[in-house]
Amino acid sequence: MAENLKDEQKAKSIFGSVEAVQDAFARQNYIADRPLALTVMLAAQLNKPILLEGEAGVGKTDVAKVVARALNSELVRLQCYEGLDAQSTIYEWNYAKQILAIRMAEAGKQEGALEHTIFSEEFLLPRPLLRAIRHRGGGPATLLIDEVDRADEEFEAFLLEVLSDYQVTVPELGTFVATHPPFVVLTSNRTRELNDALKRRCLYLWIDYPPASKEREIVVRKVPGISDQLAQQICDLM
Structure with a gap:
């Protein structure tokens, strides 16, 4: 219990203030403006998704990748797409291994307890949501639910329970x-409007294109050694 409490305090201490978030992101070569830093800080303090x-x-x-590196935690990524269903994001059974176990049991005439055996942890294949919830590392995992707007509305409804109680069945x-609870980041390109219920469970932030000054700073950070003139020309062109 004490270890779990210590793990839960990790994100809160690293992201304890707006300035601390900006410093942590800067060490990962990501320039976080004040609105983003404030959102990350509140997410860490309140255990709410972004x-x-x-x-x-x-x-x-x-943002999710930088959070994972700053917290030194596992990044679990769920890439959304049209037709994505809830079960495929939680778990699957290792059917090939199950069939092999059935054949071996039949050969050894041990069919009696087979049902309990093949539906056990040994045959379970965790998918992103289950991996993030069952994470046992030195702190919470970072769960990235990428391009959630590409998934169907039914999947959004399923996410409501996961993001409220951080549990799956x-x-x-x-x-x-x-x-x-994992540190959760959802992203959307706004190809469609998301459900209001999902938005209410999250801290919301719109990220716009950076101004020219910030764009130049990004270029300089990402391309060490670039000349000031070339960096400025690139930003002017963009």
């Missing part, structure tokens, strides 16, 4: 509850 919307290429996905094994 929903980032904006045009493609403005750095939404990188595997019918054969029971309900798994996060010992320390």
Whole structure:
């Protein structure tokens, strides 16, 4: 219990203030303006997900990657797409291994307890949501739910429970509850309007294209040694 409490305090201490967030992001070569830093700080303090919307290429996905590096935690990525269903984001069974176990049991005439055996942890293949919730590392995992606007509205409804209680259910094994909730970042390119219920469960931030001054600073950071003149020309062109 004491170890879990210590793990939960990790994000709160690293992201304890707006300036601390900006410093942590700067060490990862990401320039965080005050609105983004404030959103990350509040997410860490309140254990709430972040929903980032904006045009493609403005750095939404990188926020989750930088958070994971700053917290030294595992980055678990769920890439959304049309037709994505809830179960495929939680778990699958290793069917090939199950069939092999059935064949071996039949050969050894041990069919009796087979049902309990093949639906056990040994045959479970965790998918992103279950991996993030069952994470047992030195602190919370960072869960990136990327381009959630590409998924169907039914999947959004399923996410409401996950983001409220940080738990998922595997019918054969029971309900798994996060010992320390993951740091969740959702991104959207706004190809469609998201459900209001999902937005209410998140801290929302719109990320716009950077102004020329910030664009230049990004170029200088990402391309060490670039001349000032070339960096300025690139930013003027963009």
